[in-house]
Amino acid sequence: MSNPVVVFVQDHSVLILAALAVVEGIICLSLLRMARHARHEMRAAQAAAIEAARAAALAAPGAIDPEAVLALLRQGHAPTLDNVYAMMRRRELEAVNQTPDPGLVVSTPAKGSPSQPPPNGGAAGGGTTLTSSEVEERLRAALYRGEALTLANLPYLHAVRTLTDELLRQDSELGDLTVEAVGLGSRRCAVEIHVKEEGVAAGVAEALWLYESHGQSAKALKHDGEAITQEDVLLRAEGDARGLLSLERTVVNLLQRMSGIATATRRLAKIASDASTTAHVVATRKTPWGLLDKRGVHVGGGGTHRLNLSDAILIKTNHLSISSNGIAMELERTLHQAWERRKAAAFFEVEVTSELEAMAAARVFAELQAASDACPCLLLLDNFSADDAKNTVRALHDTNLHDTVIVEASGGVSETSVAAYAAAGVDAISIGALTHSVRALDLSAKLTPRSEVGRE
Numbered sequence: 001m002s003n004p005v006v007v008f009v010q011d012h013s014v015l016i017l018a019a020l021a022v023v024e025g026i027i028c029l030s031l032l033r034m035a036r037h038a039r040h041e042m043r044a045a046q047a048a049a050i051e052a053a054r055a056a057a058l059a060a061p062g063a064i065d066p067e068a069v070l071a072l073l074r075q076g077h078a079p080t081l082d083n084v085y086a087m088m089r090r091r092e093l094e095a096v097n098q099t100p101d102p103g104l105v106v107s108t109p110a111k112g113s114p115s116q117p118p119p120n121g122g123a124a125g126g127g128t129t130l131t132s133s134e135v136e137e138r139l140r141a142a143l144y145r146g147e148a149l150t151l152a153n154l155p156y157l158h159a160v161r162t163l164t165d166e167l168l169r170q171d172s173e174l175g176d177l178t179v180e181a182v183g184l185g186s187r188r189c190a191v192e193i194h195v196k197e198e199g200v201a202a203g204v205a206e207a208l209w210l211y212e213s214h215g216q217s218a219k220a221l222k223h224d225g226e227a228i229t230q231e232d233v234l235l236r237a238e239g240d241a242r243g244l245l246s247l248e249r250t251v252v253n254l255l256q257r258m259s260g261i262a263t264a265t266r267r268l269a270k271i272a273s274d275a276s277t278t279a280h281v282v283a284t285r286k287t288p289w290g291l292l293d294k295r296g297v298h299v300g301g302g303g304t305h306r307l308n309l310s311d312a313i314l315i316k317t318n319h320l321s322i323s324s325n326g327i328a329m330e331l332e333r334t335l336h337q338a339w340e341r342r343k344a345a346a347f348f349e350v351e352v353t354s355e356l357e358a359m360a361a362a363r364v365f366a367e368l369q370a371a372s373d374a375c376p377c378l379l380l381l382d383n384f385s386a387d388d389a390k391n392t393v394r395a396l397h398d399t400n401l402h403d404t405v406i407v408e409a410s411g412g413v414s415e416t417s418v419a420a421y422a423a424a425g426v427d428a429i430s431i432g433a434l435t436h437s438v439r440a441l442d443l444s445a446k447l448t449p450r451s452e453v454g455r456e
Contacts, residue, residue: 207235
């Protein structure tokens with residue numbers, strides 16, 4: 001007589017094997033989750049230890065200098081009590097121009113901190129110090145892309161045509177009831193665009209194209225980038241009354257907006273350069289009129305930054321929160337992965353929200369550029385105060401990491417604060433207000449019978 005257990009196993013062997021495989025999978029998944037949890041706990045403990053050291057310093061200002069703790073953290077040293085007191089003594093000697101004993105600070109990196117850059121006097125990774133002209137060239141190659149914004153460039157022409165076609169469709173698709181009622185019809189006349197305040201001309205090339213592409217003739221009296229003053233005439237166009245009047249508001253709106261952007265850009269760029277000859281004002285992607293807004297910034301002398309999402313890599317906090325499940329310590333892994341996939345990116349940038357994140361990213365950039373420095377690397381200091389930006393720039397210099405990166409400040413920068421950010425030593429200052437809330441330059445259109453054009 002057959003054993004019923006054996007018979008059951010033989011008849012259900014496939015199901016049993018499948019069940020065992022499921023159990024094995026559940027066990028493996030549980031082990032992976034346990035390992036991930038342990039790793040997260042370890043990283044959280046490391047971060048907590050650093051924050052505890054910082055908090056202890058701030059809680060006892062009479063005994064511990066908080067700046068000594070921050071200096072240790074910037075240099076990657078463990079903020080032990082011995083190290084803190086040693087750093088305090090070192091800072092006291094430096095304050096009276098005495099050379100501190102190099103053994104004062106224990107050179108033991110904080111647990112979990114990135115390795116220190118090599119003390120070779122150059123950039124981390126064995127690089128050499130860049131000259132000011134090399135830094136300027138690298139920055140302009142990354143953030144100044146306005147040369148492509150001309151009507152000879154088909155993508156830009158398409159952007160101009162698409163925008164203006166839609167504006168004209170909304171305005172005059174069903175005709176002009178006033179022109180028909182007054183009976184102007186095809187009467188020949190001319191229009192002049194008059195300047196009512198000082199500024200910088202922009203959008204003139206686009207306005208000429210708009211007139212000519214709709215059968216009117218036009219001539220520029222001022223050109224893009226020129227300084228203009230009250231009573232100047234930007235351009236003159238001739239044609240039939242119906243055509244000129246149908247184009248009038250779209251042309252004036254275009255010129256007012258682009259000239260307003262160019263004027264604001266030139267004004268802020270001058271404020272920045274007066275505070276630091278190496279500071280540059282650049283745009284953001286907060287551009288309601290797309291590439292036309294970027295063109296206005298370019299005409300005003302500012303950097304365009306990215307023209308579209310395919311231009312460059314800019315890893316922001318939203319990207320990091322998704323790719324790393326909210327774990328800040330995954331920054332290094334994300335940067336390495338993106339670097340391998342950067343293709344023909346004009347630059348490689350990461351957004352950071354603290355000095356510690358900035359230093360960690362700069363160390364990764366130094367490592368990546370040791371193999372290939374063909375792609376400029378940028379640190380985007382998001383919502384840093386001017387003082388925090390200054391401290392971060394100083395820390396990058398102190399650790400020989402500054403030459404590996406371009407430092408950009410962004411977030412809440414205004415006309416009243418741009419000088420402070422420039423003086424902080426950042427390379428670029430991105431200002432959304434250049435385009436998202438710019439004030440239009442005051443212009444007006446004056447139509448006259450053709451025989452009166454040009455009369456004084």
